[in-house]
Amino acid sequence: MRANMPIPLARLQVQHERLQRELEAAFHRVLESSQFILGPEVEAFEAEFAHWCQARYAVGLANGTDALVLGLRALGVGPGDKVAVPAVTFAATAEAVCLLGARPVFVDVEPEALTLDAAALRAVVQDSAVKAVVAVHLYGQPARMDAIARVAEEFGLQVLEDAAQAHGASLHGRPVGNWGRAATFSFYPTKNLGALGDGGALVTNDGEVAERVRRWRDHGQTSKYHHVDIGYNSRLDALQAAFLRVKLPYVAAWNERRRELARRYRQALSGIAGIVPLTEFPDCVHVYHQFVVRCQRRSHVISHLRRAGIDVAIHYPTPLHLLPAFTAWGSGEGSLPVSERACQEILALPLYPEMSDAEVDSVCNLLAEVTV
Ligand SMILES: *Cc1c(COP(=O)(O)O)cnc(C)c1O
Secondary structure (H helix, E strand, O other), X not given: OOOOOOEOOOOHHHHHHHOHHHHHHHHHHHHHHOOXXXXXXXXXXXXXXXXXXXXXXXXXXXXXXXXXXXXXXXXXXXXXXXXXXXXXXXXXXXXXXXXXXXXXXXXXXXXXXXXXXXXXXXXXXXHOOXXXXXXXXXXXXXXXXXXXXXXXXXXXXXXXXXXOOOOOOEEOOEEOOOOOOEEEEEOOOOOOOOOOOOOEEEEEOOHHHHHHHHHHOEOOEXXXXXXXXXXXXXXXXXXXXXXXXXXXXXXXXHHHHXXXXXXXXXXXXXXXXXXXXXXXXXXXXXXXXXXXXXXXXXXXXXXXXXXXXXXXXXXXXXXXXXXXXXHOOOOOOOOOHHHHHHHHHEEEEOOOOOOOXXXXXXXXXXXXXXXX
């Protein structure tokens, strides 16, 4: 069977066509103000985003990677420190650790949802002095924060949440951004809340962390030309803040649509052998940044879907401890079997709010053909 129309991995043009007037109005507002760096638009977005996350502070930053760097530094991570990072995540999670001169210690993930395995974390921190842990809310589902928090408390670890893929997700009714001492977000265009360019934020309930990150994003100034420490240039553009303010009120409905499409996928896939979606834990609100399945004969499945015009992706093909960038930084983890196996099996199917029910059905029909 052929899909009627190609199904890409995102349809940002459709999202933006619907918001065109509002986005243009935001553009004109900033153009007229001529305040392009920080200022009222950024402050308003920070207040609105903090409120949306049910947290006290949000600090707008240039991107999600900088948010990780500044956030880890604000939690006291510095040269020589070890930071536990899951082996299945986007490289930026570990890159941020290295950029501070600290060392990532890669930890295996749990097999059901591929988030950081708290038992594996415990084993790692028992053996070596680890300063902090980054828990990644992978694909839009919160990591098992209660179990991770117990290990962190017992061993005195700082906890940073990497929520780049999980705007609006929650665990036991408590939104991401409120589990660790701080959380970082990315507004890369394809994230659940995306700017029209790069953007990021740090969210926290800790006033001291917020103040440090606010200072460091603007060259360590506490007031104009009074530099109290070495910072960065990592400010969120006023234009991006204005665009994000347009989109923020829609994100809850977009997430709900993502969840609906995911339910449809799960139902259709339950009858198909060899294609198994990752688990959605019942105590979570998973916001489906990605819909990821494990599949046998993955390369065969990929070519069958691509021939029919359906785009798919692998997030991520290699666990971080096996990437050339990190082999010199890691601590000789040896094998992390759950991560290594998962990276050979996972496949992300198209899922975004602008997708139709019929398109989910086409993808599933094709998957049914390929596995018989
Ligand atoms: C996107 C992403 C980042 C990096 O965000 P940028 O805004 O692209 O710098 C970090 N961690 C995870 C898990 C991500 O998905």
